Amino acid sequence: MRFFAHHPVIRCLGAHNLPRRLYSTSVFDHPNAAQFLAAAGSTESIPKLYGLPEIVVTGRANCGKSTLLNAVLGRKTLLRTSKKAGRTRELNFYGVGLEPGKLVVVDAPGYGERGRAEWGKIFDHYVQTRKQLRRVYILFNAKNMMNAADTQMLQHLSSFLISDRGQQPFTLQSVITKADTVPPEKVDEVISSMRKQIWEAAPLCLPPVITSAAMSPPFGIDKIRQNIADVCRR
Ligand SMILES: Nc1nc2c(ncn2[C@@H]2O[C@H](COP(=O)(O)OP(=O)(O)OP(=O)(O)O)[C@@H](O)[C@H]2O)c(=O)[nH]1
Numbered sequence: 001m002r003f004f005a006h007h008p009v010i011r012c013l014g015a016h017n018l019p020r021r022l023y024s025t026s027v028f029d030h031p032n033a034a035q036f037l038a039a040a041g042s043t044e045s046i047p048k049l050y051g052l053p054e055i056v057v058t059g060r061a062n063c064g065k066s067t068l069l070n071a072v073l074g075r076k077t078l079l080r081t082s083k084k085a086g087r088t089r090e091l092n093f094y095g096v097g098l099e100p101g102k103l104v105v106v107d108a109p110g111y112g113e114r115g116r117a118e119w120g121k122i123f124d125h126y127v128q129t130r131k132q133l134r135r136v137y138i139l140f141n142a143k144n145m146m147n148a149a150d151t152q153m154l155q156h157l158s159s160f161l162i163s164d165r166g167q168q169p170f171t172l173q174s175v176i177t178k179a180d181t182v183p184p185e186k187v188d189e190v191i192s193s194m195r196k197q198i199w200e201a202a203p204l205c206l207p208p209v210i211t212s213a214a215m216s217p218p219f220g221i222d223k224i225r226q227n228i229a230d231v232c233r234r
């Protein structure tokens with residue numbers, strides 16, 4: 001069936017009522033093309049790059065940010081991960097797709113008990129000033145569920161979501177990680193409760209995508225790839 005955007009009924013419904021077009025995830029078809037571009041440990045060292053669309057991950061230290069990005073990029077060790085919280089200490093920029101790259105994913109240090117104030121400062125500066133930033137992914141570990149630091153971060157990020165002129169500089173997407181750590185009989189309860197807490201803290205945050213990078217095959221990774229491809233379309 002073909003749709004005609006100029007048809008009066010369609011025009012009246014508005015473009016957002018047209019069937020959602022999914023954008024190609026082919027940018028992720030070349031895992032070996034993914035490459036480290038730069039690290040920023042201070043606001044001055046944040047690289048300009050080339051204006052390619054960008055996404056960034058955030059979440060409590062150890063919630064699985066770097067592991068999730070490795071899975072999304074189809075790489076095992078491009079991003080360094082650790083059992084110990086506080087592994088990622090800078091904003092790390094990775095180019096995705098064949099040269100000259102189609103989009104950039106940014107790994108960030110964690111917040112919460114094992115986070116540091118200076119990491120928070122760089123992150124805030126980055127999200128508030130980065131023109132090419134399309135979406136912030138906020139990750140929550142299903143094993144630990146949510147705490148006050150998570151709620152605060154959701155509220156904090158929400159405060160950036162609508163500018164004075166009513167424009168939305170970027171969107172906020174929640175992700176639940178480590179779903180494999182929840183006993184099957186508790187999954188429904190845990191996910192429902194987390195979803196409710198996310199909604200209560202940040203109604204503008206998109207409902208969570210459920211993932212597990214440890215499952216074989218990894219769970220939810222294709223959804224995250226599609227989500228990134230949709231939001232980074234040009
Ligand atoms: N069971 C399970 N473990 C996971 C999963 N994802 C990550 N992990 C483990 O969780 C630990 C932390 O993972 P990282 O990816 O380093 O977490 P991070 O959020 O980047 O941590 P920081 O950089 O320290 O903030 C590692 O031991 C991972 O192997 C998952 O889906 N399931």
Ligand SMILES: [Mg+2]
Nearest residue numbers: 065066087088
């Ligand atoms: Mg990390």
